[in-house]
Amino acid sequence: MSSTKVIAGFHSILIRLNKYPESVRTVYIDSKRKDKRINYLLEKINSSGIAKVYPVGIDRLNSLTGNIRHQGVVAICDEIKLSNDLEEILDSANEPYLLLILDGVTDPHNLGACLRTANAAGVHAVIAPRNRSASINDVVYKVSCGAADITPYVMVTNLARTLRNLKDMGVCLIGTDEKVDNSIYSVDSTKSTGWVMGSEGDGMRRLTRESCDYLVHIPMLGVVESLNVGVASAICLYESVRQRTSGK
Structure with missing residues (x-):
């Protein structure tokens, strides 16, 4: 089984969805966010047909990211190994x-x-x-x-x-x-x-x-x-x- 990592923030998650959609396993979103930005992200996730989405409270998001600012969105993704040669x-x-x-x-x-x-x-x-x-x-x-x-x-x-x-x-x-x-x-x-x-x-x-x-x-x-x-x-x-x- 491949190792996973936590990714936080809209830009980082959208890049993953665009570049490596199959690597995105689960996305947690702030259950209180109903704005255009979160709706756009949900559309991208739904179009990929791969990741599962869970609305959660802010405490759950904070526990996943520690001190990293997450903007109300956190994803669990497979690690991407780039060439080091x-x-x-x-x-x-x-x-x-x-x-x-x-x-x-x-x-x-x-x-x-x-x-x-x-x-x-x-x-x-x-x-x-x-x-x-x-x-x-x-x-x-x-x-x-x-x-x-x-x-x-x-x-x-x-x-x-x-x-x-x-x-x-x-x-x-x-x-x-x-x-x-x-x-x-x-x-x-x-x-x-x-x-x-x-x-x-x-x-x-x-x-x-x-x-x-x-x-x-x-x-x-x-x-x-x-x-x-x-x-x-x-x-x-x-x-x-x-x-x-x-x-x-």
Whole structure:
């Protein structure tokens, strides 16, 4: 029997129903909710013809999710196992790679935001070192709005070696550093590209920084000196999307 997990919130459950409807076993809904949003979810569940629905009290929903905000909807689903083999993931790509490399991102909210953005931008994989990194947990899943089920999160033992292997495969590694002169708009990311983000406190480690082909900054025109890693990742990834969809 496959293992199960609890999924909370409309976005995450709807993504499961759209992408893996057969994995949704049971959905619990707040018995007091009668609004359009809950009705839309019920229509999606009924059209799948698979999941069972149980109206329950708020205490039951809270007991299922703990401290995770559930919006009155909770689902019990089969675990989805994404490939953790980076070479296999990249071999299946039909276009230049777009990768997000996170060096030292330990906050689950930031990881969830990065996964959500990465999925929206069409990233093939998010890569992080096995140590000094957040793992996928309920908080990450909720913040990612279900993207953790779709975009592979590959945790590697040796990030520096992985970066060398990516360069051997023709991936251009672009690191972000607020102290350098060149901006994100100065580099071509239409070819296979890996955007490298460091931790908010310490930035990239030395070996990670030295592995980058380019170091660039995000222009900051106000008094704020930095952005959190989720926002910075979004800006960089969508510069690649802009270049690839507009011919630069």
